[in-house]
Amino acid sequence: xxxxxxxxxxxxxxxxxxxxxxxxxxxxxxxxxxxxxxxxxxxxxxxxxxxxxxxxxxxxxxxxxxxxxxxxxxxxxxxxxxxxxxxxxxxxxxxxxxxxxxxxxxxxxxxxxxxxxxxxxxxxxxxxxxxxxxxxxxxxxxxxxxxxxxxxxxxxxxxxxxxxxxxxxxxxxxxxxxxxxxxxxxxxxxxxxxxxxxxxxxxxxxxxxxxxxxxxxxxxxxxxxxxxxxxxxxxxxxxxxxxxxxxxxxxxxxxxxxxxxxxxxxxxxxxxxxxxxxxxxxxxxxxxxxxxxxxxxxxxxxxxxxxxxxxxxxxxxxxxxxxxxxxxxxxxxxxxxxxxxxxxxxxxxxxxxxxxxxxxxxxxxxxxxxxxxxxxxxxxxxxxxxxxxxxxxxxxxxxxxxxxxxxxxxxxxxxxxxxxxxxxxxxxxxxxxxxxxxxxxxxxxxxxx
Numbered sequence: 314x315x316x317x318x319x320x321x322x323x324x325x326x327x328x329x330x331x332x333x334x335x336x337x338x339x340x341x342x343x344x345x346x347x348x349x350x351x352x353x354x355x356x357x358x359x360x361x362x363x364x365x366x367x368x369x370x371x372x373x374x375x376x377x378x379x380x381x382x383x384x385x386x387x388x389x390x391x392x393x394x395x396x397x398x399x400x401x402x403x404x405x406x407x408x409x410x411x412x413x414x415x416x417x418x419x420x421x422x423x424x425x426x427x428x429x430x431x432x433x434x435x436x437x438x439x440x441x442x443x444x445x446x447x448x449x450x451x452x453x454x455x456x457x458x459x460x461x462x463x464x465x466x467x468x469x470x471x472x473x474x475x476x477x478x479x480x481x482x483x484x485x486x487x488x489x490x491x492x493x494x495x496x497x498x499x500x501x502x503x504x505x506x507x508x509x510x511x512x513x514x515x516x517x518x519x520x521x522x523x524x525x526x527x528x529x530x531x532x533x534x535x536x537x538x539x540x541x542x543x544x545x546x547x548x549x550x551x552x553x554x555x556x557x558x559x560x561x562x563x564x565x566x567x568x569x570x571x572x573x574x575x576x577x578x579x580x581x582x583x584x585x586x587x588x589x590x591x592x593x594x595x596x597x598x599x600x601x602x603x604x605x606x607x608x609x610x611x612x613x614x615x616x617x618x619x620x621x622x623x624x625x626x627x628x629x630x631x632x633x634x635x636x637x638x639x640x641x642x643x644x645x646x647x648x649x650x651x652x653x654x655x656x657x658x659x660x661x662x663x664x665x666x667x668x669x670x671x672x673x674x675x676x677x678x679x680x681x682x683x684x685x686x687x688x689x690x691x692x693x694x695x696x697x698x699x700x701x702x703x704x705x706x707x708x709x710x711x712x713x714x715x716x717x718x719x720x721x722x723x724x725x726x727x728x729x730x731x732x733x734x735x736x737x738x739x740x741x742x743x744x745x746x747x748x749x750x751x752x753x754x755x756x757x758x759x760x761x762x
Contacts, residue, residue, distance in 0.1 A: 445466065448473065449476075473487060611625060616674055625665035626666065660709075675708060679706045680701045680735070687725075711731050711747055
């Protein structure tokens with residue numbers, strides 16, 4: 314999980330590195346009477362655009378949250394794709410494109426600078442991050458909040474809570490009554506007051522907190538805060554009342570958005586068919602040669618309004634993989650074929666679902682369709698699971714690009730939080746964001762099983 318503020322700062326660093334690399338490459342390889350930005354404007358703009366695009370697509374801002382070898386791989390792939398596509402794009406402009414020497418120097422400098430600041434950041438990550446000091450206002454589900462913050466913001470320190478003393482609250486000590494929340498926050502140097510669902514907000518407390526917020530103190534509802542930072546809805550904190558009153562969940566009340574989304578589904582599917590057709594033909598041949606059984610696997614899945622439909626996929630498991638009933642796919646699953654491991658890794662097994670999109674059973678973007686056997690079980694254990702079926706399931710989605718492949722009820726719970734975030738905030742811009750991230754998942758696979 315990367316906050317928007319942190320990502321913006323890191324993106325600014327990458328932009329500075331690119332500008333510096335362009336300047337130095339021009340200074341050392343271009344004639345002295347020419348300027349890299351004035352005389353090679355097109356090439357410079359293409360370079361900045363494609364580099365920054367691939368830094369975003371390949372999620373190259375996980376530095377500090379992953380092994381540095383993986384960060385190095387991401388940056389190397391970004392620089393390779395960025396230099397190739399920027400060179401190809403600027404080739405049409407004879408007086409704008411860089412020569413081979415400038416291109417080579419630019420690639421080397423951009424790679425060194427981008428990896429350089431990431432190396433420094435990685436080595437000093439603990440000193441570069443400032444933990445939040447949080448005072449909770451309320452008692453109910455305080456322990457759940459503690460778990461959420463420890464999981465998503467591990468450096469966060471929960472000082473305790475203001476409210477009625479309770480032996481059930483396991484998020485630190487009770488620091489005093491709720492009407493003294495501001496005094497407690499001042500005396501304990503809290504940087505944020507986090508409102509729990511049961512926060513006792515009478516008129517006086519609410520007026521004082523509002524005044525403090527208008528004077529710069531961070532006073533935030535736990536659900537809004539976590540939705541903004543983690544980009545998912547915390548199941549342990551949301552209620553039907555909050556879902557009813559909060560903004561969002563507007564797809565089914567805006568017919569124009571629904572029709573526009575359907576038009577984009579058809580357009581994207583037809584466009585994708587052009588490059589996907591030869592890939593699918595080759596995949597079908599390899600699947601046929603690899604193991605006995607049908608090339609296309611048909612399976613009942615649950616779609617819009619919990620109606621079942623037949624989903625199409627390239628077969629990636631042995632023919633009798635589920636002779637004992639439906640089960641989650643596990644890491645190193647022996648039922649997966651040799652070819653299946655590859656096509657699952659790069660999501661090629663999902664390509665036949667283009668037909669499901671054209672038929673209208675699925676959307677290009679949406680929650681992953683599940684089998685009825687799993688749906689019945691998950692509806693009993695996970696609150697609001699049925700909300701996934703108020704929109705069409707998707708070939709890709711926010712949960713798929715934000716979390717590895719789900720193989721348990723715990724994974725299903727986490728992915729539901731991402732699905733609810735998507736349904737609440739659904740928009741064309743969010744769909745475009747998911748498409749770009751999907752490209753990154755395909756180019757830099759992680760979590761497939």
